[in-house]
Structure formats: C-alpha cells, structure tokens
Amino acid sequence: MRNILDLDLDELKKWIKGSGEKEFRAKQVFDWIYKGCFSFSDMKNIPESLRNKLAASFQTGIPEIVEKYKSRDDDTFKFLLKYSDGNIIETVVMQYKHGNSICVSTQIGCRMGCTFCASTLHGMVRNLTAGEILGQVLAAQKNIGGRISNVVLMGSGEPLDNFDNVTKFLDIVNSEYGLNIGQRHITLSTCGLVPKMRELADMNYQITLAVSLHAPNDEIRRQMMPVANKYSMAEILDACRYYISKTNRRITFEYSLVKGKNDSLENAEELSDILKGMLCHVNLIPVNAVVENGYSKPTQKDIAAFSAVLTRKGIETTVRREMGSDINAACGQLRRSYLDEQRGE
Ligand code: SF4
Structure with a gap:
C-alpha cells in the first residue's frame, strides 16, 4: 500500500479529485498528518466517504520505534526505526536551547565505502522514499512531544x-502544508558527487551544503574515500564554487581527523591553501573509531594545533562537539550493532 507521505500537495489534490471528492480536502488531510494525527478515522473534518477511500489506498507510514537510547552526557536521543518491510535505520535527535535538530538517514546502508563510516560496511540495501525520510521526522516529533526545527541529512x-527522493523530501519538509522548516535550517551532507552537487545548485535551494572532504589532497582522500577515485578535489571545489555562486550560501567542509593519516600540521597548511578565499567553514570532527578500520582520533592537543593553523590562515573553523558518543550516535554505528545482535554476532 502506498505511503501518503510520498505525495506532495498537488499529487494528493489530484488523487482526491480523481476519487470524486473536493481537492481542497488534500490540504486538510495534510494538516492532520503534519500535526501528528496518523489515523484517517480521526480526521474529523474529512467526510467519511473520503476517509474510507484514503484508508483503502494509503498507509500513513511513520516507522515504528524499535529502540530509543538517551545519552547520559547530553540531550541526544538515538532512535532505531523499522519500516514496514522490516528494514532498520537510525535517526538522531539533538535537543538544544534553540530547538530540536534531527539527523536523518536517506538510504538503508550506503554504497560509497568511506573507510571511517559504519553505515557502509554491509553496502547499500535500498533508497528511502521521500515519505520514509519524512516519517523519521514525524516519528521523532511524536516521541519527544516537540517540534523539530532543524534537519540535517x-x-x-x-x-x-x-537525488529525486531527497529533493522531494526537501520540498515537503520546507513547504507550508508540510513541516514548514526553513531551508536555512536544513543541511545536506555529501561525499562529493560532483554532477549532483551542480544539479542541486541549479535548483536554487537556500540549504547549507556540507561536503565531506576529510583530506587536504587527492592522495590521502583516495585512501579514505573510494569516491575520490571518481571525482578529484579540484572538481569538488569547482562544484562548491558553483554552488556558492548560485546560492550565495557558505559551504561547510567536514574533516574527520584521523591520527597519523590526515592530522599533521602540513596537512592543515595544505587544507588552508586549497580553501583560501572561498566562502566556507571547516568542521573538524575527531574520528569515531570503527573496529574494522583501525582509525583512532588525535589527541586534544593535536586537534587544537590543527585548528589553530586553519584559523591563523583565515579559514573559519570549529571542532565538532562529540554528541551522544556513549550511545554510538556516530553515523551507522547503532544500526550496525543492532543488526549484529540480531545475527547473533
Ligand atoms: S560517510 Fe556518508 S557517504 Fe560515506 S559511507 Fe558513510 S553514509 Fe556513505
């Protein structure tokens, strides 16, 4: 059965009109759903005839919460969510003074193969639909009893x-009939799929593009990210400049610091040189150890020294606070330990 969250307003209007009902009902149905009512029978201002037709054709599609973990150290929650086909994904909610942020998954697994990431260890299972990604936000809102105001992909x-499911998700999450979350409160992270970065730039969203760079040159990047064999740093930085020219938005570069791999002062100098003059911000992330890759994080002192080089060279830099590390909040880790448990590993 189709998930009604996969439809945008025009599509639902069309469907409702085609079923012989008034198309303005579409907005009323979405009002209920995006306010957290997921049962057609509870939609009191919708005629019974339409409620029955909707129930016969659609599910309201929010995933089931299988597990919820709360960090001891901060206000981070990690949810394991199960879709109707039994697939499991993870979603992290961080509660800040200025509002709630959610980090959503866009695929079950991943085929990009980044060596520092647990999500990719079993490859990719399938894409998530726009409605399934929206379902993560709705399930989290329902559980925490509060509004999500920031979305990070x-x-x-x-x-x-x-691409198509994710851009449809962006449209609905941003729309007034949907979750009405401002584009400037949305960040999309990519490992650097150059043609798609350009395509996204052409869509003129005002979202923040975060690019996983993780290295100051192609040689190191290729050791960490297979995608670097396909697109060079020069091509990625060109695509970033294009994104900035189209959107006037600052790019965030993500840089996971791995001890002995990409964390030397020379690496920091090289990184500063290639980013010089670009409207950007560097986010340094002490790497999360994934057992298989043998990576470890640099000392606090080395992280501070790396950061200081960038700052001295005029590159705006922050060191990301590690949130929820006691609940495996790093990308893909929790889903993986859950799946290992199920397999009896
Ligand atoms: S870091 Fe992102 S792109 Fe790379 S393997 Fe993990 S989920 Fe995929």
Missing part, C-alpha cells in the same frame, strides 16, 4: 545518490 546514506 547526514545519517546513513549519500543523499545525492538518492
């Missing part, structure tokens, strides 16, 4: 490898 999956 940085969970399992490469968002630009699932």
Whole structure:
C-alpha cells in the first residue's frame, strides 16, 4: 500500500479529485498528518466517504520505534526505526536551547565505502522514499512531544545518490502544508558527487551544503574515500564554487581527523591553501573509531594545533562537539550493532 507521505500537495489534490471528492480536502488531510494525527478515522473534518477511500489506498507510514537510547552526557536521543518491510535505520535527535535538530538517514546502508563510516560496511540495501525520510521526522516529533526545527541529512546514506527522493523530501519538509522548516535550517551532507552537487545548485535551494572532504589532497582522500577515485578535489571545489555562486550560501567542509593519516600540521597548511578565499567553514570532527578500520582520533592537543593553523590562515573553523558518543550516535554505528545482535554476532 502506498505511503501518503510520498505525495506532495498537488499529487494528493489530484488523487482526491480523481476519487470524486473536493481537492481542497488534500490540504486538510495534510494538516492532520503534519500535526501528528496518523489515523484517517480521526480526521474529523474529512467526510467519511473520503476517509474510507484514503484508508483503502494509503498507509500513513511513520516507522515504528524499535529502540530509543538517551545519552547520559547530553540531550541526544538515538532512535532505531523499522519500516514496514522490516528494514532498520537510525535517526538522531539533538535537543538544544534553540530547538530540536534531527539527523536523518536517506538510504538503508550506503554504497560509497568511506573507510571511517559504519553505515557502509554491509553496502547499500535500498533508497528511502521521500515519505520514509519524512516519517523519521514525524516519528521523532511524536516521541519527544516537540517540534523539530532543524534537519540535517547526514545519517546513513549519500543523499545525492538518492537525488529525486531527497529533493522531494526537501520540498515537503520546507513547504507550508508540510513541516514548514526553513531551508536555512536544513543541511545536506555529501561525499562529493560532483554532477549532483551542480544539479542541486541549479535548483536554487537556500540549504547549507556540507561536503565531506576529510583530506587536504587527492592522495590521502583516495585512501579514505573510494569516491575520490571518481571525482578529484579540484572538481569538488569547482562544484562548491558553483554552488556558492548560485546560492550565495557558505559551504561547510567536514574533516574527520584521523591520527597519523590526515592530522599533521602540513596537512592543515595544505587544507588552508586549497580553501583560501572561498566562502566556507571547516568542521573538524575527531574520528569515531570503527573496529574494522583501525582509525583512532588525535589527541586534544593535536586537534587544537590543527585548528589553530586553519584559523591563523583565515579559514573559519570549529571542532565538532562529540554528541551522544556513549550511545554510538556516530553515523551507522547503532544500526550496525543492532543488526549484529540480531545475527547473533
Ligand atoms: S560517510 Fe556518508 S557517504 Fe560515506 S559511507 Fe558513510 S553514509 Fe556513505
């Protein structure tokens, strides 16, 4: 059965009109759903005839919460969510003073193969639909009893490898009839799929593009990210400049610091040189150890020294606070330990 969350307003209007009912009902149905009512029979201002037709054709499609973990250290929640086909994904909610942020997954697994990431260890299972990604936000809102005001597409999956579903998700999450979350409160993270970055730029969203760079040159990047064999740093930086020229938005570069791999002061100098003059911000992330890759994070002192080089060279830099590390909140780790448990590993 179709998930009604996969439809945008025009599509639902069309469907309702085609079923012989008034198309303005579409907006009323979405009012209920996006306010957290997921049962057609509870939609009191909708005629019974339409409620029955909707119930016969659609499910309201929010995933089931299988597990919820709360960090001891901060206000981070991690949810394991199960879709109707039994697939599991993870979603992280961070509660800040200024509002609630969610980090959503866009694919089940991932085929990009980044060596520091647990999401990719079992490859990609399938894309998530727009409605399934929306379902993560709705399930989390329902559970925490509060509104999500920031969305980060940085969970399992490469968002630009699932372009049509992800852009439809962006449209609905941003729309007034949907979740009405401002585009400037949305961040999309990519490992650098150059043609899709350009396509996204052409769509003129005002979202923040976060690019996983993780290296100051192609040689190191290729050791960490197979996608670097396909697109060079020069091509990625060109696509970033194009994104900036189209949107006037600052790019965020994500840089996972791995001890002995990409964390030397020379690496910091090289990174500063290639980013010089670009409207950008660097987010340094002490790497999360994934057992298989043998990576470890640099010392606090080395992280501070790396950051200081960038700052001295005029590159705006922050070191990301590690949130929820006691609940495996890093990308893909929790889903993986859950799946291992199920398999009895
Ligand atoms: S970091 Fe992102 S793109 Fe790379 S493997 Fe993990 S989920 Fe995929």
